Amino acid sequence: MSVFKTLGIITALVLYSVGSFAAESEFESNELPITLQTLLESSGRSNVINLVQAGVLNQATLSQMGEGNITELLQIGSNNQAEIIQLGQDNEVELLQSGANNQAFITQIGDDNLVQINQLGSASFSIEQIADGAAMTITQY
Template structure:
């Protein structure tokens, strides 16, 4: 039987919507285990676990437009997988995960197009998130201290909104798509670290740092990318390495002891740093070896005492 005929038979097969609610114990329940798998379309899973030591393994496979919502209160772990049908198609799956209290762990995998994931953590949590295919959307919020999350988005037009509220949080984000990926990052608190790596063209990253000793490291490769943002506070670091043509980079910092670094390897690149405060450091390196410095532009503005600035164009 031809592939398209099989595909049509699969799509015409009636799939009943399935809604399941799991409530694991009362507020003092502990060490519960929940395992659930749905194969089909328009399924719904709702899981609420209270207490410490709980474990959840949830799978929505071979379907589209599925929804999954998990709330864990206590030091627990969750593994979530949303995949495509037997032919690899998956559209419009939605996953929401909230973990409260410390030392929780989560793993979320979404495979398909147009999927959405929202993750919020309160406490000291760690996790990984993988989104495969195009038009994926991610909202991640870390509220507390010592949270660690790794995010991988593979596909075009991916969107990621990352928020760190607290101290000593870590986010590692990788976007690998052909074009039009975007990242919006907010760090509020102390000693938060975010590392973002993206490849493709016409990607955009914006950031806001509010607090002290926060750190952002960005690596962009591609054409027509944009990196911009601002920080308010002391001893913050914003650093970007950008490779490709026609890229734009801009950093604005207000406070003391801040550092901004822009390193571009491209042609027709624009780099700008503005700092207000004392003992700040700014550096711009523009390398266009293959284009002999073709139409690059660099600008540094500093207002305060004891600041240092370096521009190197080659």
Template sequence: MPNPFSRFLVLLILLCSCMTLSHATDVSELPITLQALLERSGRDNLIDLVQQGTANQSLLFQSGSDNAAYVTQVGIDNHALVTQIGSNNEVQLLQVGTQNTASITQIGNDNLVQLNQLGSGNFSIEQIADGAAITITQY
């Protein structure tokens, strides 16, 4: 489980993401377009993150061993929060479109989540078990 400092860091990053930068000579605003916070502890954990578009955000936390998170976000203002605690857990998350939100928590061992959101959707999955599997596609 992330320590209190990590949670503070996440909140700080999210707060900073709402701010924009501006130049003294140019009054136009430059938004932060893509953000990711990756935190891993343990052995042989894998994070494969691909983000394309504008204002996509990903927060991924792994603790344990042999966990894998494959996250792809294409579009505008998509948000992903993945937490894996245990061993040999896998998340395959694909979000394509606008304002998709996914929150996935895996606590245990040998769990699998396959979530595809194509359009604009919200989903939250909590796997607190061993050997659980779920596949969801929503349009």
């Protein structure tokens, strides 16, 4: 079961950042602080990105090309980094990073692939899933 379904967060796109902010007057209402660098790219139809970041210095780079791809990313803590690339159809990534200095690099090329990763503490993981119908679940403490 998805971390987001567990938390009751089911939306097409969520961008939420919480962290150590300077005085409110230093930021415009729609501007994120420089410490939370997020690049989102999506090309295709029915692609979904759910991204929640709580903490400081968390980074996410997400790219989707194809149709029906889903990325659910939750980063809690500090200095966590995620790079996710999905090329194909109906691929899914569920990534939870909790703690500090976690790194995850995930590439999915093909159709109907699933990657579920929980990094709880300080861990690194990299995978290139080049197949159709492949599934992988990893938990690191």
